[in-house]
Amino acid sequence: MAERNTGNSGKAGSNAMWGGRFDGGPSAIMREINASIPFDKALWRQDIAGSRAHVSMLAAQGILSQDDAKTIDDGLQAIAAEYERDGVPEDWDLEDIHMTVEARLTELIGPVAGRLHTARSRNDQVATDFKLWVREAIDQIDAGLAAVQHSLVLRAEEHAGDIMPGFTHLQAAQPVTLGHHLMAYYEMLRRDRMRFSAARERLDECPLGAAALAGTGFDLDREATAKALGFAQPTSNSLDTVSDRDFAMDYLHAASLVSIHLSRLAEEIIIWASQPFGFIRLPDSLSTGSSIMPQKKNPDAAELVRGHAGRIIGCATALSITMKGLPLAYAKDMQDDKPPVFEAHSLLTLSLAACEGMIAGAQFNTERMFALAGSGHATATDLADWLVREAGVPFREAHHITGAAVARADAKGCALAELTADDLAAIDPRVTTEALTHLSLEGSVASRRSYGGTAPDRVREQVAAAKTALGID
Numbered sequence: 001m002a003e004r005n006t007g008n009s010g011k012a013g014s015n016a017m018w019g020g021r022f023d024g025g026p027s028a029i030m031r032e033i034n035a036s037i038p039f040d041k042a043l044w045r046q047d048i049a050g051s052r053a054h055v056s057m058l059a060a061q062g063i064l065s066q067d068d069a070k071t072i073d074d075g076l077q078a079i080a081a082e083y084e085r086d087g088v089p090e091d092w093d094l095e096d097i098h099m100t101v102e103a104r105l106t107e108l109i110g111p112v113a114g115r116l117h118t119a120r121s122r123n124d125q126v127a128t129d130f131k132l133w134v135r136e137a138i139d140q141i142d143a144g145l146a147a148v149q150h151s152l153v154l155r156a157e158e159h160a161g162d163i164m165p166g167f168t169h170l171q172a173a174q175p176v177t178l179g180h181h182l183m184a185y186y187e188m189l190r191r192d193r194m195r196f197s198a199a200r201e202r203l204d205e206c207p208l209g210a211a212a213l214a215g216t217g218f219d220l221d222r223e224a225t226a227k228a229l230g231f232a233q234p235t236s237n238s239l240d241t242v243s244d245r246d247f248a249m250d251y252l253h254a255a256s257l258v259s260i261h262l263s264r265l266a267e268e269i270i271i272w273a274s275q276p277f278g279f280i281r282l283p284d285s286l287s288t289g290s291s292i293m294p295q296k297k298n299p300d301a302a303e304l305v306r307g308h309a310g311r312i313i314g315c316a317t318a319l320s321i322t323m324k325g326l327p328l329a330y331a332k333d334m335q336d337d338k339p340p341v342f343e344a345h346s347l348l349t350l351s352l353a354a355c356e357g358m359i360a361g362a363q364f365n366t367e368r369m370f371a372l373a374g375s376g377h378a379t380a381t382d383l384a385d386w387l388v389r390e391a392g393v394p395f396r397e398a399h400h401i402t403g404a405a406v407a408r409a410d411a412k413g414c415a416l417a418e419l420t421a422d423d424l425a426a427i428d429p430r431v432t433t434e435a436l437t438h439l440s441l442e443g444s445v446a447s448r449r450s451y452g453g454t455a456p457d458r459v460r461e462q463v464a465a466a467k468t469a470l471g472i473d
Contacts, residue, residue, distance in 0.1 A: 044097055
């Protein structure tokens with residue numbers, strides 16, 4: 001979508017968009033590789049908005065007459081109504097959405113349409129369109145993230161006191177509450193929203209008016225077009241403006257991290273839904289069956305969220321590689337900037353909706369979670385902590401004593417809390433039966449009251465803060 005002269009040529013067979021530079025039209029191969037209208041037609045709303053802001057500014061600056069500006073603006077609004085009703089036509093000879101709009105404008109209002117492109121290039125035009133699209137995409141993703149957070153917070157509040165195994169290395173480590181576990185994902189998505197917010201702030205500069213690469217000799221009011229399109233200010237360097245796709249890569253990098261977080265959540269849902277765990281039952285609406293095994297209920301929505309993460313990360317990688325070796329300013333490689341962003345946005349939007357549905361509609365088997373929470377002597381650390389706190393034993397020594405207690409319990413085939421006074425005395429005389437009262441799952445969880453800990457009252461505090469942040473009554 002690099003800038004070319006759009007004047008008509010009288011040479012037979014030449015492409016009217018390319019003007020007098022070429023004697024013949026493009027080959028079939030060049031026509032196909034050059035056309036971006038199949039995907040950049042998605043920018044039609046942004047393209048028309050940018051054109052309307054541009055023509056309004058040209059009239060205000062006296063570069064166009066008010067009559068011509070009104071005729072052009074009326075024509076642009078008529079095209080918007082057509083596209084809204086009928087969709088955008090694809091004529092590959094017109095290459096892209098910019099020339100598609102301009103060609104239709106010429107059909108509607110005649111030669112005055114040619115004045116629209118005064119003091120503008122397709123280079124700054126596409127940068128403006130794409131920024132507007134990405135800005136809207138960020139807002140959509142932020143809303144999707146907030147919706148998943150909303151579901152997580154409500155379910156965390158519901159299960160603030162329900163105990164489940166906490167894992168490291170996917171081995172039972174210490175008991176935690178289900179509410180605490182769900183709030184961990186709330187925190188991941190909170191950081192994701194911060195990243196998108198920062199990306200939105202960085203893109204808040206309007207490219208319109210940078211022209212092809214060097215600015216323009218016309219007396220433009222770039223502040224006016226920036227304001228009309230909702231940007232904080234115009235960009236400061238024309239070369240950087242038309243060659244910058246940081247805003248698209250910012251979007252993709254932030255989207256990649258969201259997809260990783262959602263993939264981790266999806267992986268846990270998949271594990272929890274398996275029969276050996278049996279922690280969760282997913283809604284039928286987000287599950288599938290088997291073509292051969294009638295008993296199966298597969299967590300396909302979660303598996304696809306997990307799978308989409310690879311594609312989204314691939315989109316980020318693709319655009320990074322496209323941009324890595326480009327000299328200033330515009331190069332046609334940059335036409336390939338939009339497909340990865342469009343694809344990632346579509347996948348991420350679906351993934352967020354699926355995760356919201358799975359969290360909101362899941363049935364948690366809290367009895368099963370509690371039954372497995374004590375497996376692997378999950379309260380062993382509580383015994384070590386008791387020795388440090390009550391008997392003044394250095395932690396490393398307490399760790400060794402607790403290990404001996406675990407070995408004793410394993411030998412007897414019982415839980416730590418089921419050891420007798422004689423068992424404890426044989427291990428170390430400083431371990432009294434009082435220690436056993438601290439080894440219950442409830443006692444262990446309740447004791448984890450440090451800020452950010454899993455104690456139910458702490459979880460409820462975090463839920464209350466999250467509800468305030470999200471505006472939940």
